[in-house]
Amino acid sequence: MITLIEMGKQAQAAEQQLSQLATVKKNQVLKTMAKQVRQASPEILKANAIDMQNAEKNGVRKVMLDRLQLDKERINSMAEGLEQVAGLADPIGEELKGWTTEAGLDISQVRVPLGVIGMIYEARPNVTVDAAALTFKAGNAVILRGGKEAINSNQALVTALRRGLQTEEVSVDSIQLITDTSHETATALMQLTDYLDVLIPRGSAKFIKMVVDKAKVPVIETGAGNCHVYVDEGADLQMATDIVVNAKTQRPSVCNAMEKLVVNQAVAAKLLPMVAEALKPFNVDLRGDERAKQILPEISSATEADWGTEYNDYIMAIKVVDDLDQAIAHINRYNTKHSEAIITNNYAHSERFTKEIDAAVVYVNASTRFTDGVEFGFGAEIGISTQKLHARGPMGLNEITSTKYVVRGNGQVRK
């Protein structure tokens, strides 16, 4: 079996070609990969059936089985994803800054690929195609390590993608899959510092924490979101209710869903019954602090553990605060620096909230659910970074690039 070091070397060699590919060529390759994925549908479905059988035998949960299962439609939408990435603007070569120095040197800072990216993820096979498309478009070689449940599906998908590369005479090692799904190999990938420029994990908060702990390669941390909506004194309470319902219930399993409602005491008595009523159809388990329970006696009590928990479920805890200061202090104490919103009509409060809250995305009068690469207009998303280094918030193609300074002179030497 091929070793990780060999894979790393092959990826670096492929990257030298890939980093120089013209945009039209990259787009052509993506379209050819889409064609190959469609043509390989029978083999992909066959491989997926084996994964499904194994998963059922191993008692994998129904939710996971649903994520794992492929059908004609899902394969077609993967192919469409490849074609959509072909349509996105190429980030490589963009000049970010340019100036002339005192010594008369012309400096320009240009976007270049990051290099070799490691992607490590759990069950869903569509991440394989997604990640390969985006990393390729940004000129990066990728080494993929998906979950062992999806190994047969992933192999069939990567075979199709590599057939696309081969047809277009681009190095097939631009996209490589690790087929040994042991924990040892995963750990070795996380420590492949001589070959990987960055590692992007995708999966549960627990999975990502494990990767951050074990990795020696720089990691872009994605994911966890304990998101708050603060409703200020004087806010439009109908707007607040609509936003809370949307942020909490539109898709509660995702990281930008709201988990906590923080309410100014001046509006709590009016707002909380409106919110409770509006959430009724969704059967949301409401948990409140003392003051919230005085207004909504039927709800259960929030404990200290609630304030720091990301439920990813139909649960919401409610905190009543005296003023904006308390709201900001509470949110900065418990949030995961993902997405936080204030509903207000007070200009000074909106300014204070956006400046003082430490999070990747801070909203005024909008749902936290907009934290998303496509909603932001990036055309695609490789994840949502919750760290402050390199990229923060939704990551599109720009966020999987680096830069290089090009300096043009006419014989300058340093004095």
Next chain:
Amino acid sequence: MITLIEMGKQAQAAEQQLSQLATVKKNQVLKTMAKQVRQASPEILKANAIDMQNAEKNGVRKVMLDRLQLDKERINSMAEGLEQVAGLADPIGEELKGWTTEAGLDISQVRVPLGVIGMIYEARPNVTVDAAALTFKAGNAVILRGGKEAINSNQALVTALRRGLQTEEVSVDSIQLITDTSHETATALMQLTDYLDVLIPRGSAKFIKMVVDKAKVPVIETGAGNCHVYVDEGADLQMATDIVVNAKTQRPSVCNAMEKLVVNQAVAAKLLPMVAEALKPFNVDLRGDERAKQILPEISSATEADWGTEYNDYIMAIKVVDDLDQAIAHINRYNTKHSEAIITNNYAHSERFTKEIDAAVVYVNASTRFTDGVEFGFGAEIGISTQKLHARGPMGLNEITSTKYVVRGNGQVRK
């Protein structure tokens, strides 16, 4: 003794105040810190004398002793450094991008501090003041861990800096020094993931490699530079000679000094004697490949180990190549992705070199010695990043910041 976790908590608390400080206030604090450093000169010199005595007792090398020693003038130039940083533009609050989404949300991406920065470095006490000034100006709290040789000097310096903070009623925990200089504490700092947003090591290549190996906190790698100058066919050979002499000898101990000369065979016979002659006054140890030795028979032979070595000394190895392809392949194989130069008058070659060479800074017709924050016009430098994540090349104030998205709406919910 105070634990690292307590220091981390204090730094985070200080950071909440620091991140909101107005520019005028930060500049005032920097000037007050400069005053306090000057006033504390007697105590700083006394502390430094103890460090010097200990170092001499422990047989520390003369070069290191010189780096460690302070005098009135060196202390004054530290104070001037603080005043200079006060004069730099404040990066915080800058809007990097702004746009309106399809949903009608106004998004702006604004610069914010990184948060809490860990600085870990070797002997020189001036790094203490330098790093504190830059991290403070960019709104970051800092935890410093200097070398054990400089511990008394560093304590005296940090006491003066904190007196400046206190005078200005800014949290003294904005700048903290670890006084326990054991290896265990250094390792614990490198793994303080709950409190540090980034770790910046400064020191020898070996020291930085050790930090990268041990750290769990994200590291910005700085330093190593095996820099090449390639002289192309048709280049202005006098310009080439001047640049080689400057890049090799102006300050050979630093990372942007040139280590390797790569010469096109068409100009080697003429260029190499010019270079050898011009380098004579500097006593440079020249080492060549076969073809270089045919032209300069008096020089020694370069071995395989030479091509990958950063000498940081009056040594230079020479490689003769057939053409630009060979030059690019050689440089991409052996370089440390720091600074690389081509001397050419061929437009197409200059374009290929700048695109295909993988390095933080790529030069046409200029000395590699310009890779420096001050030369680039950043006003200061916290190090030169040789990694591709977050920052690449000379790092000024902008490179020790992060960003935040501020999204302003009027009630938008996601569909």
